[in-house]
Amino acid sequence: MNTKTKLMKSNFKFLALIAFFGILLNSCSSDDDASSPSLNAPEITNFEYGEGSVHSTDQVAFKGSDIHLEAELNAEAVVSSITLSIHAHDLPLADGEVEWDFFQEYSGSNYQVINPTFHEHVDVPTNIPSGEYHIELTVIDELGNSTEIEGHLEILDSIILSGFSVDAAVAKGSDFHAEFMINALNGIHNITVDIHAHGLPVGAGEVEWDSEIIFSEGYHGLTDVEFHEHIDVPATAPAGEYHITFTVEDENGNTKSYETHIDVTAS
Structure with missing residues (x-):
């Protein structure tokens, strides 16, 4: 067998090995994908809020009192954080009143689990304008998936x-x-x-x-x-x-x- 023929056979074997390992790696990757499907973003259900003293769900709260908030969180991955925002848009301010822009992140161990229940009470200041406020609840899991739910809350004078x-x-x-x-x-x-x-x-x-x-x-x-x-x-x-x-x-x-x-x- 001449040198040229030997070289061709050697190159062919080398290319065959490369192709074999390429197929093997692709197969392993496919198996990994099949065995580790991507997880869905958290789901927020039964979101309720209202006057805190009676755990009301009527979406009304009073200045100088508190707001009861609760929601069920269906999370396939562990929850990383929950954020709550309450704010208004262009409510007129009376003498002695200030704007209220509430933001709080909840990341305690009771929430950093799969499928936690969110339950908090938020104090309502006495020196804010009464009227309609926008409320947002956002849940983020440890994979970075996030879900948001929103609604409106009427804040009244006590x-x-x-x-x-x-x-x-x-x-x-x-x-x-x-x-x-x-x-x-x-x-x-x-x-x-x-x-x-x-x-x-x-x-x-x-x-x-x-x-x-x-x-x-x-x-x-x-x-x-x-x-x-x-x-x-x-x-x-x-x-x-x-x-x-x-x-x-x-x-x-x-x-x-x-x-x-x-x-x-x-x-």
């Missing part, structure tokens, strides 16, 4: 005043009528009515009228009640416009006020 009816004018020496509805999540502590004027001239026999009246009997501890009172106006009060502020304080020290005016007439 004290809600409505249905005001206050006399617009009253003769001095008489009384005026005032009524409104009170819904106080934490129970009513008391109701204060502040009445005063600014710069009214005080005539002969008259006395400046600046009054603060506190009502508690019949209201203290109640959560849902109608304020209905008749308030006396001294016969000695100067005639003119008076400013009235109704302030409801609950058992947690939260307050809600309503302001109006009344004209006191000579007769």
